Amino acid sequence: MTFKAKFAGALLATVMSTTALSGAFAADDTIKIGVLHSLSGTMAISETTLKDVMLMLVEEQNKKGGVLGKKLEAVVVDPASDWPLFAEKARQLISQDKVAAVFGCWTSSSRKSVLPVFEELNSILFYPVQYEGEESSRNIFYTGAAPNQQAIPAVDYLAESEGVQRWVLAGTDYVYPQTTNKILKAYLMSKGVAESDIMVNYTPFGHSDWQTIVSDIKKFGSAGKKTAVVSTINGDANVPFYKELGNQGIKAEDIPVVAFSVGEEELAGLDTKPLVGHLAAWNYFQSVDAEVNADFIKEWKTFTKNDKRVTNDPMEAAYIGFNAWVKAVEAAGTTDTDKVLDSIIGVSVPNLSGGTSTVMPNHHITKPVLIGEIQADGQFEIVQETPAVVGDEWSDYLPDSKNLISDWRKPMSCGNFNVASGKCGGKGS
Amino acid sequence: MGPRSDPLPALNEVGERELRRRRQSFFRSQGFRRGGTFRPADRGEIMTLKSLLQAFLACLILSFAAPSFAQSDPKPLIDALAKADFNEAEKLLGQIAASGDARVVPALNAFAEGDLYFRKSDNLVFIAKTAGSGFELIDPLTGASAGQAAKNAVTKIKVNNNLRRVIRSAMGGLTLLSADRAVRLQAADAVLRSPSPENLDLVEAALAKETDKEVKARMEEARAVSVLSSDRSIDEKRGAIETIKNLGGRNSLGILNSVSGSIDAGLKGDLDAAIAAIESEQQLWDMAQNVWYGLSLGSVLLLAAIGLAITFGVMGIINMAHGEMVMLGAYSTFVVQDVIRDNAPNLFDWSLAIALPVAFLVTGAVGLVIERGVIRFLYGRPLETLLATWGVSLILQQTIRSIFGPTNQEVGNPSWMSGSFPVGGMTITWNRMWIILFSMSIFVALLVLLKKSAFGLNMRAVTQNRRMASSMGIKTPWVDAFTFALGSGIAGIAGVALSQIDNVSPNLGQSYIIDSFMVVVFGGVGNLWGTLVGALSLGVLNKFLEPSVGAVLGKILVLVLIILFIQKRPRGLFALKGRAVEA
Amino acid sequence: MISGFVFRALEGKIVVAIAILLVIAILVPALNLLTPPDSALHIPTYAVSLFGKYLCYALLALALDLVWGYCGILSLGHGAFFALGGYAMGMYLMRQIGSRGVYGNPVLPDFMVFLNWKELPWFWHGFDWFVFAMAMVLVVPGLLAFIFGWFAFRSRVNGVYLSIITQAMTYALLLAFFRNDMGFGGNNGLTDFKDILGFPVQADGTRAVLFAMSAIMLAFCLLIASAIVRSKFGKVLVGVRDAESRVRFLGFRVENIKLFTFVVSAMMAGIAGALFVPQVGIINPGEFAPANSIEVVVWTAVGGRGTLIGPIIGAVLVNAGKSFFTGAFPEIWLYALGGLFIAVTLFLPKGIVGTVQHGLKARKAMKAAVEAEKGRDEAAPVAQAQAAE
Incomplete structure (x- = not known):
């Protein structure tokens, strides 16, 4: 039976070597950064693009001479839409590959999964997707929108320029829509909207049969008041949702739908002619009229060798995060985590909508909020643009978080400072 | 804010609310806005529909009274749109409509469609049509060509929902007297959708001239909704309520609801009765609508499962790659449409008909390869086919992802699959209806093939008793191969249909595979009728649970019910009887 | 009696x-904690958690093998028991x-606070007590x-x-936990x-202990599984797998035999899940995904079902491959x-294990046949052993 012992030995050796292998090639003249996006599984549909963006940004930066005189090297791994695997891969990137920073994650679950790893191993994550807020980690930078950078301005726009008085909050049943809808409901009620004028509806992931819900929306909309739908429906389920809307003849002039998870990439899978006029709120649209944006789009199309590829908001967030990191590293003169964490706060970099974005002490950034209407060519027409808004990590409209602020500069260095009790650590009791 | 200078107030003691307040005021001073705020809409600026139509009507009456009276030229108004923001554009639209000049209709149309551009050199406004790499410019009033322009020489005039709404009602008024019946009908609809007392005289004038029965009826309804919000006599209003009540439907309910706050006290009772009547009628229709939704969901399940009913039900292969066959069918549709778009755009309405045989052949061929390459070594070991086909499905998914990329692909709906038509108080969407018919015809075709054709006979013989069939001279390996190819091909054409209602992405198959297995197992393995009844009843059950418990819980309950049902009838709804079962 | 059970x-x-x-x-925790980081023998903490994860998966595969390899129940829902334990x-x-x-908030977890929950739901009570929680790790999946x-x-x-209905079960739980x-x-x-x-769960020492616990629990469950399949009960179990009707006709209560094995297996899966969670730091509904359960079946098949060592090797091998390829x-x-x-x-x-075993047996059988020709009859026990395969 000795073969078994040998076998087990060989096995252990294989495993060991695989883990050691990827770290073995570290050269001194490069700075490594990790790219942690799912390339397979359910989230590949959204995340693969961001991996490509990161590779493009690294390539561009290297053409400009790299960072601190060293070339950048992107280490790409595939966490395969599997949340525990995210944590494993994050650990591998930080402790085996010794990356200086990681750019990655899409879903909140994946971010929650890697958060303890980044805090434990003291590394930096740039998270490029809009999310529900209610988090501020010393080691994470949130370059996507917080609810106040997307949801609240969108609702304002509908109330002001479309005179909407009745609201359907429709979302996929997961944490981002639940939280955003809680915030929106509190916000709307604080503006005097009656509870009976708000309808909340949740659907499972990947929901594809929208007949009942669309007709419920119609029903809700026939109460004689101007009605709008605020959609936090998750990526995949949107295509059948919009197809059903278009087919049941719900026009944007009658019941407009404003979405927070529908961008150019999602619309690329749709015939948008029946959807003209429905809205989306983001911090960036491909149709933004700015020179920096035109350059970026051109670069992207060249890089992907595909003239039909579109750009979207999370790509801009990745762009801002990457450039902010580069600038912070240049300012600190090192990639050392603590030094970079100190130097990055206050860093301003150009965003793609023609302005600049600044990294705030709460590790969120400033960006303008754009409201766009869907066009027949799958692009958005910008109908409103606000001045830059600071991402609000702790919502003012949730009872337990309205007293919290985050400030990662010394001497406070706290992610959940309670201004009521004057202590760090939530309730601070 | 520079990276090194730190203008934020230093934090000394433990903070208080003051800290937060100060920081916010700092942000504000820097031009940032923390959190959104409602700015009360400037009612003075937004011209209401009412005032717009008032102005328009005044003009129109004027023009009726004195047809020779010189009209104001709308051209400068249209050109002014070039530099107007949304609020100004709304005012301008009011003036343009008030000109009463029917020549503005094409320009308004183009504006709503987003085809109105202005030339940067002279700020003149044109309707632009894509021509080659640039635009052909068309004069907004005369319709005469004004030459070509490069893309960057013109700028699109922005339009939003609000403006589109204004345009829609303006167009309604402008076209009520059009010579074209369809246009008049549309105009009456537009008035119907935006009731306002100022429309009244206009509608009545149009009504007097109208001869077409359908248009007349629609205009009557438009008149009724206008009467409701006017200051006409109570009797007239009572008549209007009656008309709207007879019209029925969701829209009427909306109209009645919207006036219920302001109606004369004497009419309150009539109004409430009308609302109740419509609501109770609507409730019946809602039931029917729900059954329809259930059948429609059931037909989708049937489509997804019917290929599996052959590969799994008849052949006993736990075909986890079934979903990927559906996906391949959907991608075939995408490729066919892509080719058609590039080469023969006028054939687009036929794209699905062309895609059907293509998808069938592609997926059938892939199925054949899978059977010959993998599955034929695994007959008699059903649980192991699960593993191998799962492997196949991973490879197929990744292949598609490598070729087409991970993102959704656009599969268009041909015109006959778009939109909906009303049946009483129900709305039937064309795509759902075609899918129901399509799935039924596939079912029937398959049934005929299995029961009436020689191939079907061979197939049944092989699955029932392989050795005996073999000794009768049937080439069992080829029957197996073609049965599997048939099942895969059917899954492929199901993919063509599903591409019309769902995402076309590499994950498409994954979302149907579990449901498909549930349907086949619930219906009874090896029985096509079982699959039909299973699919439809699960669809209807799901739709009846959804309104009361929500979509998420509904789905969970259906799964639990299936599990319980299998305990009661371990071999499904329509179990195969006989000795073969215990083998 | 128990010692006999174990001895067998x-x-x-x-x-x-x-x-x-x-x-x-x-050895692994020792090499992790006691050797300096630059030593050739040092095992980084990263690798310790990774191996710990593999061991949990191995335990899950072992649990599945007990019902699939020995009792013929192909469960496509074992991920559910794992996740519930987790x-x-x-x-x-x-x-x-x-x-x-x-x-x-001293009582409510964060996600309840920001979704405005006012008090702890009843089913969360008691979980602050370790012994109760560990009991639930066994009781809930069981x-x-x-x-x-x-x-x-x-x-x-x-x-x-x-x-298929086990798959429906895990799918329904997936939706429910979402x-x-x-x-x-x-x-x-x-x-x-x-x-x-x-x-602290993040500390090297804790990780090392969790790793050791995973290895020990795996060894312990291996012992139990081995005791079960080598007992008389185990023989009946294999009988159920190979010819259920005959076993029933012989007077055995097949459903009870299956039920016992299924429950034991689910509890093992629960233990695996419980050890998995502190090592990877997250548990979420993704673990209920039917695809995960199918993957467990694959590990077991790769290693060799119907052998107790096989699933362990399969799970470690496939997951090591996954770690390597995804990187x-x-x-x-x-x-x-x-x-x-x-x-x-x-x-x-x-x-793998089944094939190797088969090869070895074939060689033995050949040797035996050769020796039998020399006059010593040893073919019978070999034939018997083969029949048990």
Whole structure:
């Protein structure tokens, strides 16, 4: 039976070597950064693009001479839409590959999964997707929108320029829509909207049969008041949702739908002619009229060798995060985590909508909020643009978080400072 | 804010609310806005529909009274749109409509469609049509060509929902007297959708001239909704309520609801009765609508499962790659449409008909390869086919992802699959209806093939008793191969249909595979009728649970019910009887 | 009687495997904690958690093998038992956070605070007590398996039907746990753990102990499984697998035999889940995904079902491959994984261990035949052994 012992030995050796292998090639003249996006599984549909963006940004930066005189090297791994695997891969990137920073994650679950790893191993994550807020980690930078950078301005726009008085909050049943809808409901009620004028509806992931819900929306909309739908429906389920809307003849002039998870990439899978006029709120649209944006789009199309590829908001967030990191590293003169964490706060970099974005002490950034209407060519027409808004990590409209602020500069260095009790650590009791 | 200078107030003691307040005021001073705020809409600026139509009507009456009276030229108004923001554009639209000049209709149309551009050199406004790499410019009033322009020489005039709404009602008024019946009908609809007392005289004038029965009826309804919000006599209003009540439907309910706050006290009772009547009628229709939704969901399940009913039900292969066959069918549709778009755009309405045989052949061929390459070594070991086909499905998914990329692909709906038509108080969407018919015809075709054709006979013989069939001279390996190819091909054409209602992405198959297995197992393995009844009843059950418990819980309950049902009838709804079962 | 039970379990291979596991349980943490980081023998903490994860998966595969390889029940829902065990542990770990959550609420976990929950749901009570939580790790999966099996085996649902409804079960649980209203944190799941029994989960020492616990639990469950399959009961079990009707006609209560095995297996899966959670730091509904359960089946098949060592080797091997490919060749790992499934089913239907064993037996049989020609009759026991395959 000795073969078994040998076998087990060989096995252990294989495993060991695989883990050691990827770290073995570290050269001194490069700075490594990790790219942690799912390339397979359910989230590949959204995340693969961001991996490509990161590779493009690294390539561009290297053409400009790299960072601190060293070339950048992107280490790409595939966490395969599997949340525990995210944590494993994050650990591998930080402790085996010794990356200086990681750019990655899409879903909140994946971010929650890697958060303890980044805090434990003291590394930096740039998270490029809009999310529900209610988090501020010393080691994470949130370059996507917080609810106040997307949801609240969108609702304002509908109330002001479309005179909407009745609201359907429709979302996929997961944490981002639940939280955003809680915030929106509190916000709307604080503006005097009656509870009976708000309808909340949740659907499972990947929901594809929208007949009942669309007709419920119609029903809700026939109460004689101007009605709008605020959609936090998750990526995949949107295509059948919009197809059903278009087919049941719900026009944007009658019941407009404003979405927070529908961008150019999602619309690329749709015939948008029946959807003209429905809205989306983001911090960036491909149709933004700015020179920096035109350059970026051109670069992207060249890089992907595909003239039909579109750009979207999370790509801009990745762009801002990457450039902010580069600038912070240049300012600190090192990639050392603590030094970079100190130097990055206050860093301003150009965003793609023609302005600049600044990294705030709460590790969120400033960006303008754009409201766009869907066009027949799958692009958005910008109908409103606000001045830059600071991402609000702790919502003012949730009872337990309205007293919290985050400030990662010394001497406070706290992610959940309670201004009521004057202590760090939530309730601070 | 520079990276090194730190203008934020230093934090000394433990903070208080003051800290937060100060920081916010700092942000504000820097031009940032923390959190959104409602700015009360400037009612003075937004011209209401009412005032717009008032102005328009005044003009129109004027023009009726004195047809020779010189009209104001709308051209400068249209050109002014070039530099107007949304609020100004709304005012301008009011003036343009008030000109009463029917020549503005094409320009308004183009504006709503987003085809109105202005030339940067002279700020003149044109309707632009894509021509080659640039635009052909068309004069907004005369319709005469004004030459070509490069893309960057013109700028699109922005339009939003609000403006589109204004345009829609303006167009309604402008076209009520059009010579074209369809246009008049549309105009009456537009008035119907935006009731306002100022429309009244206009509608009545149009009504007097109208001869077409359908248009007349629609205009009557438009008149009724206008009467409701006017200051006409109570009797007239009572008549209007009656008309709207007879019209029925969701829209009427909306109209009645919207006036219920302001109606004369004497009419309150009539109004409430009308609302109740419509609501109770609507409730019946809602039931029917729900059954329809259930059948429609059931037909989708049937489509997804019917290929599996052959590969799994008849052949006993736990075909986890079934979903990927559906996906391949959907991608075939995408490729066919892509080719058609590039080469023969006028054939687009036929794209699905062309895609059907293509998808069938592609997926059938892939199925054949899978059977010959993998599955034929695994007959008699059903649980192991699960593993191998799962492997196949991973490879197929990744292949598609490598070729087409991970993102959704656009599969268009041909015109006959778009939109909906009303049946009483129900709305039937064309795509759902075609899918129901399509799935039924596939079912029937398959049934005929299995029961009436020689191939079907061979197939049944092989699955029932392989050795005996073999000794009768049937080439069992080829029957197996073609049965599997048939099942895969059917899954492929199901993919063509599903591409019309769902995402076309590499994950498409994954979302149907579990449901498909549930349907086949619930219906009874090896029985096509079982699959039909299973699919439809699960669809209807799901739709009846959804309104009361929500979509998420509904789905969970259906799964639990299936599990319980299998305990009661371990071999499904329509179990195969006989000795073969215990083998 | 118990010693006899255990003694029977200790057949050669199992002794070796258990010994190896125990050596690993001591050696790996020792090399991690006691050697300097630059030493050639040093095992980084990263690798310790990774191996710990593999061992949990191995335990899950072993649990599945017990019902599939020995009892013929192909469960496509074993991930559910694993996840339930994981949630029970996760709930304990959440309660240990206490007021260190971001909102500093001493009672409610963070996700309940920002979704405005006012009090702890009833099913969360007791989980602050380690012993209770550990009992739940066994009881919840065991109870679910019992209820599910009680109905299914009694109505003689078997074969493919059983597989499909186990899949329906895990799918329904997936959807249920996704719901935020369930009170399990929705899709974000339970995360950001701080302490286990007062020790910080992130500390190297805790990780080493968790690793050792995983290895020891795996060894222990291997012993139990071995004892079960080598007992008389085990013989009946194999009988149920190979000819259920005949066993029933012989007077055995087949449904009870199946039920017992199913429940034991579910509990093992629960233990695996409970050990998994503190090592990876998150439990969320993704673990209920039917695809995960199918993957477990694949590990078992790769290693060799119907052998107790096989699933362990299969689980470690496939997951090590996954770790390697997703890092080194992310684009092609699905091809590799898919290819592996097909290759194993086609060319190694008995799995790695099964094939090797078969080869060895064939050689022995040949030798025996040669020797039999010399006059010594040894063919009979070999034939018997083969018949048991």
